[in-house]
Amino acid sequence: MSRIKELLATGQPGDAVTVKGWVRTKRELKDFAFLELNDGSSLAGLQAVLTPTVPNYDALIKQVNTGATVSCEGVLVASQGKNQRIELQAKALTLWGEADPTTYPLQKKRHSFEFLRTLGHLRGRTNTLGAVFRVRNACATAIHQFFQARGFLWVHTPIITASDCEGAGEMFGVTSLNLENLPKLANGQVDYSQDFFERPAYLTVSGQLEAEIMAMAFSNVYTFGPTFRAENSNTSRHLAEFWMVEPEMAFCDLEGDMDLAEDFLKFIFRYLLEHCPEDMQFFQDRIDQTVLATADQIIHNEFARVTYTEAVSLLEKSSRTFEFPVAWGLDLQSEHERYLAEDYFQKPVIVTDYPAKIKAFYMRLSEDGQTVRAMDILAPKIGEIIGGSQREERLDILTQRIQAQGLDPQTYWWYLDLRRYGTVPHAGFGLGFERLVQFMTGMDNIRDVIPFPRFPGSAEF
């Protein structure tokens, strides 16, 4: 096994190796040719030097173009070039698959990310998308390592659900019925008894409520899986299908929740700088000159913590003119969040204790009867990156809150049972995985940090 990443790191002149990968560029000179080979293991490719001593040189060098797949057998030598430590002196070249230079769409020139989105089946072969998906993998791995090292169980909460539990946003329907020929009841309504689940079913918007079930048995758990929103948001920050991380901890209050979230973000960024230094430098150089400073800021600052009430007061006292009004009881808008993180604190800030009226029913009501133990982590440049809360563990208050929001406690029988039998203070948070990857890489559009983005009008590939 000779992955290019390993060869570039540890290969020594004299090592006999066989490298397998795709040709990124070819340069033909009079008596020899350079091929830059890439196998996806790293941003940098390995330069292979071919001379006419390679069997079938003349024919091969014509057939091998950008995008072609080859194996190259040879010996590593110290490179004369200034861009690499070593290169591969080829002894033999095998061509697996050609790429016709007149039709292969990924020629050397730069392509817009918008154009590359139409090439979802090829764009992973470009420098930027290659780096994005390596960072995405490292970030996902870091998430598992963080939680597993702390004894959290990874739990798989359901994707298909019969309840719109959070009342959060529009949901996709899931059905096995033939829409061209729906079975109907006598009153003309759809006969769901003939549907697969014998009732309307949806794609989940969050695994939190089920994660709470698991935390009430295993103390500390986390979800990491796909979630869905059917909102018609055609923006650079919304996806219809995205991955979410949701830890949930029993015997934990909001302070413990904030501590975990801060440790978590610091860990992920440290892991990334350690495991993907080359890709991160690429983002710094080519995509966004602030990504390394941003990572540094997360890792080395203690996050500020401020209550919503204090935050509103800071906003009111600021000399800034905001587009949206600031007043206690109104939700913070993106411009307010940015002012707090970027201008006032100039580092990540956790805003806590929001008005109950603008937050979900499951957040724990405070003694004041007006606020809930919620927290949002706001980061410079990106805004909200994590949202969490201590959950309402008291049966009577939770029931009232469900009713006050016009929901039916019957629907939540099992969620209420968790408060009826062995309830305990508990807390958790949610992190949108693609938002995090976007934040880390500085990529402008969230559609470019997931391999196959789903958004209004698009479910291609």
Next chain:
Amino acid sequence: MSRIKELLATGQPGDAVTVKGWVRTKRELKDFAFLELNDGSSLAGLQAVLTPTVPNYDALIKQVNTGATVSCEGVLVASQGKNQRIELQAKALTLWGEADPTTYPLQKKRHSFEFLRTLGHLRGRTNTLGAVFRVRNACATAIHQFFQARGFLWVHTPIITASDCEGAGEMFGVTSLNLENLPKLANGQVDYSQDFFERPAYLTVSGQLEAEIMAMAFSNVYTFGPTFRAENSNTSRHLAEFWMVEPEMAFCDLEGDMDLAEDFLKFIFRYLLEHCPEDMQFFQDRIDQTVLATADQIIHNEFARVTYTEAVSLLEKSSRTFEFPVAWGLDLQSEHERYLAEDYFQKPVIVTDYPAKIKAFYMRLSEDGQTVRAMDILAPKIGEIIGGSQREERLDILTQRIQAQGLDPQTYWWYLDLRRYGTVPHAGFGLGFERLVQFMTGMDNIRDVIPFPRFPGSAEF
């Protein structure tokens, strides 16, 4: 942090600790009481000994029953009992949440798994389901460790898809349309231009085709995510929603694929015995007396490898009477697979090179023109646990195979592009995660190895 698992393993008499968890049992004696506390970190609980010196002893001991949540502060002491090394001499007890013994459904007596399924929100607190979900987490973690250590990228293939790419089984439809009021075209058909994706969309049945895209850029990748089947199969081996693992490797043929699959299974089982010895012993003692032997058999045997043609010949020569006919060209039935693995080879066996006609279009056609480079791993007791193949990398043959199966090559434009530009031999396999957990634990019903099973008529919790 004092998780019970760690205390049981490394706690020493004299250690001052605070344990937080749920009461599994209470035994009241004349002048003291025993509580068995469990926090989900291990099968075994920690025994707490309470004497009347504990503040508020009389009131607490009445309120604290099976299912209640408590914190118990005290000192570890050597246990007098023969079932544990240490126990907790309580100094103070905090009751977080009661569990009314007249209504809490998980009393000490044994419950059927069928009954427990109606208590999906509580069943994780039982010994068996607790062990299952810890094993499930360990197994999931082992999967990531195996692939990450080998430089595979975890790729997130889409859940919502516009193509029934494999032609494999019935799919769930996904829609944002209101089924009670579907928009219609002039001809009476559903107007999908008003649906979220502007065309019919489905839940994926496999991430393989998209994993191939990613392997053509990163060489080695794997998926690990939810997949769906809308088949009306009300059996102990089928779920409508299940997790699947699908590695895909460029520059890999069927032999490499089989080698990886065998290493993979051995690694997972070794990891499990190492990380969950207590839970595995529990399954051995209480659920299925063959689980440890099965694990042993996977770990210590070289898997047999036999072609389909040879397998058919072995079946024909056997003295066994089969219910289903055996003949070259017919698919192997479960009874045939069991005969091969359990009776003939008495260990896992990989059957290769199946007739092209009974396998999917993307499997590589062999020189004989009759068979494809497919493989199924059959394990004693469970039957097929892994199915894989070398993929057809030749554009012309793949196009013919798509057409021969009555499919439209246009639909597969991007899949064919992978063969047009830089194609290469590649291979992969699929493993049903719940089947694996079922196999490992000996659990009879697949609905008991996933936290919230989805099957016909059920999307509860």
